[in-house]
Amino acid sequence: MARVQLITTGVMEERALGESLRRLFPEHEFISRPHLDGFTSARLPPPPLPTRVPLNVDKLATTLIGAFAPGGRRDRPRPDFVVAVDDVELANADDPSRITAALREALQRRLEAWPASAHALDRLREALRHKVSFHLMAPMTEAYFFADPAALARATAPGPAHPSRFDPATDVETFTVDDPDYLDPPAEPGSRWCKPSGRQGHPKRYLIYLTEPCT
Numbered sequence: 485m486a487r488v489q490l491i492t493t494g495v496m497e498e499r500a501l502g503e504s505l506r507r508l509f510p511e512h513e514f515i516s517r518p519h520l521d522g523f524t525s526a527r528l529p530p531p532p533l534p535t536r537v538p539l540n541v542d543k544l545a546t547t548l549i550g551a552f553a554p555g556g557r558r559d560r561p562r563p564d565f566v567v568a569v570d571d572v573e574l575a576n577a578d579d580p581s582r583i584t585a586a587l588r589e590a591l592q593r594r595l596e597a598w599p600a601s602a603h604a605l606d607r608l609r610e611a612l613r614h615k616v617s618f619h620l621m622a623p624m625t626e627a628y629f630f631a632d633p634a635a636l637a638r639a640t641a642p643g644p645a646h647p648s649r650f651d652p653a654t655d656v657e658t659f660t661v662d663d664p665d666y667l668d669p670p671a672e673p674g675s676r677w678c679k680p681s682g683r684q685g686h687p688k689r690y691l692i693y694l695t696e697p698c699t
Contacts, residue, residue: 486512489563491547493522493570497625501569515563520544524583527575531585544568545590552611554604566616571624574685580620587618622657627687631656644694659687666693 488505492498502514523540551566572580591612595605621627629635630650640648649663661667661684672678676696677689 486564487561488512488514489551489566490514490516491544491566491568492516492519493544494519494625497569517547520547522570522573523586524570524573524576528582528586530579530582531589533586533589541586541590542594544570545587545594548591548612548616549594549598549608552608552615553598554600564615568616568618569625570618570620572620572622574623574682577623577685580622583620584618623659623685624688626691627656627659629691630659630687639691640694645696646694648690648694650690656687659685659690661690663690666690 490498490502490505492501498516498519502516505512505514520543521540523544548566548568551563570583572583576583595608598605598608600608626639629639630648631652633652636648646665649666650659650661654660666677667683669678671680677683677692679689683689
């Protein structure tokens with residue numbers, strides 16, 4: 485049995501990802517840490533990053549290193565593997581490689597400043613290479629609900645206010661929807677989906693629309 489630590493950047497993923505993985509892999513243990521703030525909502529610059537990089541990517545890098553760094557509480561066994569998850573988000577959808585480059589640079593920078601011996605740092609680098617994986621949800625986790633009618637029904641329970649017009653034959657990772665009732669209404673102050681821009685390609689806003697339409 486492997487002990488897998490999950491590092492997420494959203495409440496939904498923190499609460500549901502571990503349970504979903506346990507159903508698929510019951511022989512393994514999945515532990516969810518309290519979620520971190522994501523670092524992909526704003527557009528990332530191309531590498532190399534400027535000296536002042538987004539703070540949240542440094543927090544993620546520190547958390548990944550800390551999972552295998554020397555020290556820590558003896559009553560908390562170390563994970564065998566760490567799985568980190570974040571959304572691509574629309575701001576970086578055209579070039580997701582910027583996300584992985586930003587995290588790679590943050591890890592290198594944090595390792596250079598990590599208070600450990602050369603031998604311990606070599607072991608940390610080895611653990612990061614072979615025991616840590618970083619996964620991107622494109623464009624965000626909510627997109628995958630639309631690939632599974634049963635999952636979409638659960639996400640919009642007890643029932644959608646509007647029928648979904650997403651074409652299940654299309655790729656959810658390049659999410660687009662032909663739904664004038666969602667795309668055309670003017671912006672409405674206070675609405676979570678009636679925004680002046682950014683509706684097309686945004687599965688989370690479309691999911692909100694399906695359950696909380698403008699009145």
